[in-house]
Structures are given as structure tokens and as C-alpha cells.
Amino acid sequence: MRNLITDVAGLKVGSAHDPLLASGVTALVFDAPATASIAISGGAPGLRDAALLEADMTVQQIDALVLSGGSAFGLDSVGGVQAALRESGRGFDVAGQLVPIAPGAILFDLANGGDKSFWREPAYWRLGHAAAQAAALDFRLGSHGAGHGATVVDLKGGLGSASGQTSDGFRVGALVAVNAVGQATIGETGHFWAAPFERDGEFGGLGWPAPLPANALALKMKGAAPQNTNIAIVATDAALTKAEAKRVAVMAQDGLARALRPVHAAMDGDVVFSAATGRAEGPVDAIALTRIGAVAADCLARAVARAVFEAEPLPFANSLPSWRQKFGPRGT
Template identity: 70%
Template sequence: MKNLITDVAGLRVGNAQDPRIASGVTTVLFEAPAVASIAIHGGAPGGRDTALLEPGMTVESVNALVLSGGSVYGLDSMGGVTAFLRAQGQGFSVGAIKVPIAPGAVLFDLLNGGDKDFGGEPIYWRLGFEAAAVAGLDFSLGTAGAGYGATTADLKGGLGSASAQSASGFTVGALVAVNAVGRATIGEGPHFWAAPYEREAEFGRLGWPALWPSPDFKIKSVEPQNTTIAIVATDAALTRSEAKRLAVMAQDGMARALRPAHAAMDGDTVFSAATGLASKPATLTDKIEIGALAADCLARAIARAVYEARALPFAASPPDWRKRFGKS
């Protein structure tokens, strides 16, 4: 177990980023089409082909899922991933044509200090293609891929991942680009809201603060520069409706790790995917545990994203967790 979403059999992850524009793309590629769905709990989401993931829609499975920076411009990244998949002969067959299914979501990172004068270049299309081309079992966390330009209310955001196994042996994983209007840490200290779910010091093993801060809670001046987007996956075989329930349950991980979550200017989109490569069918009890673990993994992945991130070299970039709290 690598404590990454790639511990789930049947998928790979690729990152691509451009330091000049301070943004990037992360994609999950599936070795075989995976059943997928989605839950959107934020008030300001941005996505492509997300409606087809609802129960009752015709195409039941996807070839890839994409997370991207760039707000509306980042929607081009799904086109780059689609182009890569078509070149590999993948996609939904329509006559003699292959139509790759690669839904995705975007976050807002346009005010982080990077050069956003894209000109006429479809830069996110290129980043999407590059991310798909390098997909593998190992990938970077923190200031990488879709998390490259991400921020939170007070700290640098980033890309995070985590995994777990259920009591019956099913694998669950989460991948997240944390770009939240809220905070991942408690008050002005280094402790993470996700502390109760931490495993093996994956984000410092600080636990809860010895003294809790004042219950007073103030929201900083809110600009539309947020959205946390995530993917959870399992090797269990699920139906589209069951994948929908998995995405809904996983949304609890955002509420456990970020304060606030699901607000008016959050996108808070969670994709779910089931590769179906487990050696046995999942019972109803198994599926409930998989959903609970997905929420835990997402909370852990959010904390890992902030813990592993490094600040960008721009005045607009907030400090990273390690620099602010003097941790190595």
C-alpha cells in the first residue's frame, strides 16, 4: 500500500503543471471502463460532462476522470485527455468511432500570482494531454498537478491522496485538489481538523490542540477563488446508483477536514469510481463500510494536500504549512 488512490487496482494517475501560469492538471485513467458517478455539494461548481454521471443516464462507465486548475479555461484539459485516450483506441463505441468518456471538474486559481495571459494557446488542453501521457502508479503530492496553484483561506493548498482497506479486504482511495474558501487547520495553530482520521503520521501526527481556540469564527473576505474537487475510488463492483451513494458519503470527508465546507463559493465536487477488480462481490455491509472509508480517506487526503504543499514564489501566494509552523 502506497497510501495513494493508485492502491485501488485498475487505475493510474498523472500530473502536469506549468510554473509560469501557476496551475496544472491531474487525471485518473482507468485500465478498463469504470462505473462512475458524482456528488456536487458546493454552490459554485465547474465541470464538463458531469450530468452523464447521474443514475439513469445511458453510458454507465468512464475511461478517465480529470481535475484541473484554471476555472473555465481548465475545462479544455478534458479535451486533451480525450485526445490522448482516442489515440490509445479507448472510448465508447459509436459505429466505427471511439468516443472517450472523461468527465472533469475545475477549481479557481486565476488570482494566485501566475501569468494568466494565455493568449490563443489552448494551454490546459496541452496540460491534460501531458497528464494523461505520464499516468502511473506513483505521483507527486502537494504543489503538483491540479493542486499546483491551489490555496486555502490561510495556507497554500495542494494535491492530496490517501487509501485504506475494509475489513473484508476491499481497497478504497481518495485524490483531492484542495482549493478551499475554508481552513484545513484549527484556529491559528498547526493542528488539522482531520486529525482523528490520521494514519501513521501522514500529516505530522499532531493530534488535537492542547487548548482549543475561541469558538468565534470569522470568514475572510471571499473572492471567487476556491473549489475543492476530488475523486474517490474502490475495487469493489458497484452499480451507477451505488457509485452515486459512494460519492455522497465521501462528501462527509470535506466537512470533517475543512471549515467551512459546501459554501456558496465552494465547488466541492466529488467523483466516485468503481473498477470492479476485487476478487469477490461486495455485500451491502461492505458497501456501507466502503463509503465510510471513502469519507475518511478524503479527509486524510485533504490534510495531506496542505501538509505536503510548498508556497509559490509570488506575493499573492499564501505561506505553506511547513514554513508557517516551522516544521521540516
């Protein structure tokens, strides 16, 4: 077990970023078309091809999912991923033409100090193409891919992942780019809100502070502008219908709520994709589906904390510090 979403059989993840642009793209590529759906809880989402994930839409399976920085400009990254997929012979066959299906979501990282003078060049298309080509079982967390330019209110954000398994034996994993309006940590401490769900000290092993500091519940936010978004994918090796995948996506949103405060706000674009590769045998009844959704939420909470824990600061004036810069190895 890698403690990555790639512990779910049937998918790989690749990332690419541009240090001068201070942004990047992460692509999750399925080995074979997979069933997928989506749950949107933020008030300002940025999406491409998301409507086709609803249960009543014609296309039943997809080839990839894309997470990108760059706000609306980052939606170009989907085209780059599609190009890489088509080059490898992937896609939905329409009148003899292959059309890879790769829904995507974006986050806002245009104010992080990077050089954003890319308006006349397809920067995100190129990053999407590179991310898809880099897809592998192992990938780096923190300031990589879609998490390269991400931030939370007081710390550097990043790319996170985690995995688990249900009591039925189904593998579940989460992947997230954390760019939250609020905090992943408690008050002014280095303790993570997601601490009760941590496994094997994966983000410091600090637990919750006891007692909670007096300012623990004070809200800290970036501001009223829609410059935030947590974009995530949860996946399982179970065989699910689109409607069942939708329920998993809805349940997995709770993982964001366990790890970030506040979340799902008017100025957030919080989105969770869910996918099922169908590689595992065994029936999925209502109880098994509920277990998958519950583990997906736990994995997503852990992935959020890992994203912040593993992040490195951007090399620009006035950039937010990383968790390790601010708190050191003990998180105090």
C-alpha cells in the same frame, strides 16, 4: 501500500503543471472502463460531462476523470486527456468512432499571481494531454497537477491522496485538489481538523490541540466571490453499480466536512466523483457498501490534510505561505 489512490487496482494518476501559469491538471486514468458517479455539494461547481454519470444515462462506464485548475478555462483539459486516450485506442465506440469518456471538474486559481495571458492558446488542453500521458502508480502530492495553484484561506493548498481498506477487504482511495474557501487547520495553529483520522503521522502527527484554542471556531474565509473549489475523486476496487457509486460519492463528501471549515458554501464548487474498478471479488451488500463509503470519507479527510501538509509556496509576491513555512516541523 503507497497511501495513494493508486492502491486501488485498475487505475493510474498523472499530473502536469506550468510554473509560469501557476496552474495544472491531474488525470486519473482507468486501465479499463470503470463505473462512476458524482455528488455535488458546492454552490458554484464547474463541470464537463458530469450529467452522464447519473444512473439513468446511457453510458455506463468511463475511461478517465480529470481535475484541473484554471476555472472554466480548465475545462479544456478534458479535451487533452481525451486526445491522449484516443491515441492509445481507448473510447466509447459510436459508429466506428472512439469517443473517450472523461468527465472533469475545475477549481479557481486565476488570482494566485501566475501569468494568465493564455487566452489565445490551448494551455489546459496541453496540460491535460501531458497529465494523461504521465499516468502511473506513483505521483507527487502538494503543489503538483491540479493542486499547483490551489490555496486555502491562509495557506498554500495542493494535491492530496490517501488510501485504506474495509473490513471486507475492499481497497478504497481518495484524490483531491484542495482550494478551499476556509481553513484546513485549527485557529492559528498548525493542527489539522482531520487529525482524528490520521494514519502513521502522514501529515505531522500533531493530533488536535488540547484544549482547543479560543479562536478555533472562528470562521476565516477568502470572501464572497466564487473563487474556491475542492475537487475530489474516491475510488474502490469493488464492483458497484452507478447507483451504488452515487451513494459512495455522497458519503465521501463528509470527508471534506471533517477536514475543512467551512465547506459546501455558496461560493464553493465542491465536487466528489466516485469510481469502481470492479477488480476485487466478493459481493457488495448494503453493509459492505456503507463500509466503502465510510472509509472513502476518512480517506478524503486525510487526503485534504496531506495536500496542505505537502504543499510548497508559489514564487510570487504576496503568495500564501506553505504549512511548513508557517509552522515548521512541529506545527506550532
